[in-house]
């Protein structure tokens with residue numbers, strides 16, 4: 001039998017060995033054994049994701065536990081790049097980037113909450129966030145207002161917007177313009193012209209649906225890389241023509257590089273019959289975004305994984321839905337172009353989901369209920385190689 005002293009010595013030796021092993025571990029963190037879906041790398045298989053120094057180092061099966069200082073056991077789970085939501089509103093205190101990080105959203109774009117007059121406060125939100133927040137500056141000086149920020153077109157002040165971009169080049173990744181008639185009256189085309197002029201090489205994101213002008217007239221003014229959000233808006237002036245088919249001008253815009261985004265939101269942005277008609281015609285979104293706000297947290301939107309689950313219900317394969325919030329979202333926003341992938345060398349932003357099976361009710365923007373069979377639920381999030389404190393695993 002060992003003496004107490006011998007036992008303590010042995011225990012200390014084991015502890016030292018443990019520390020030595022941890023010190024020698026090749027990787028800081030390994031997300032182990034999940035189904036890794038990384039459309040940017042063409043990967044959809046069970047594998048381990050190895051992280052070191054805040055970067056992805058390897059995605060391959062069979063990484064030894066001894067090589068990892070820390071492990072997230074993702075067996076039976078879906079592992080994806082951290083989600084990129086290209087249309088959110090984090091300008092008000094009722095919705096913070098931190099709240100969206102818990103959903104797996106490691107990068108986001110605020111879509112026009114602020115304009116030239118109030119951009120500094122939103123930039124401070126972006127600077128303080130752990131996740132990567134970029135901003136589409138509202139072409140209207142006030143940013144979004146309840147009464148409609150472009151009812152007086154003078155609010156679309158090109159000089160003021162250009163100065164704001166100049167001041168915050170690192171944070172402003174594009175220009176947002178809201179075009180519904182209750183926002184812009186009959187000034188929609190002039191508003192797009194001004195937004196396009198301000199943006200220069202940056203993308204313009206256009207909020208469409210219930211506009212004064214028909215969608216083809218608006219699309220004419222766009223260039224490659226511009227983003228149309230709320231593409232499944234109900235009429236007036238939806239993306240469908242009289243026969244219920246997608247307008248040829250919409251397809252032509254996509255063919256010349258205009259991007260089409262969901263922007264779920266709460267009101268006037270998406271109804272199931274419009275999605276059904278468009279997708280029956282093969283017109284699926286390039287990107288899936290939430291357009292989430294504080295009130296959207298508990299009403300019709302909830303979170304980006306819920307919006308993704310809606311598209312699973314609507315018939316989109318899982319890998320394609322994931323592509324819409326990773327590879328494609330990063331491709332839509334040049335400032336986030338290095339994200340949305342698990343390629344070795346990429347920033348180590350990772351999300352882990354459970355794909356729950358059952359009966360889940362989803363609503364569109366008129367509260368029409370449909371039942372889906374699958375729902376994505378976030379269980380762990382890694383940003384810059386660090387597990388977030390809210391991680392469920």
Ligand SMILES: [Zn+2]
Nearest residue numbers: 087089111291
């Ligand atoms: Zn919005």
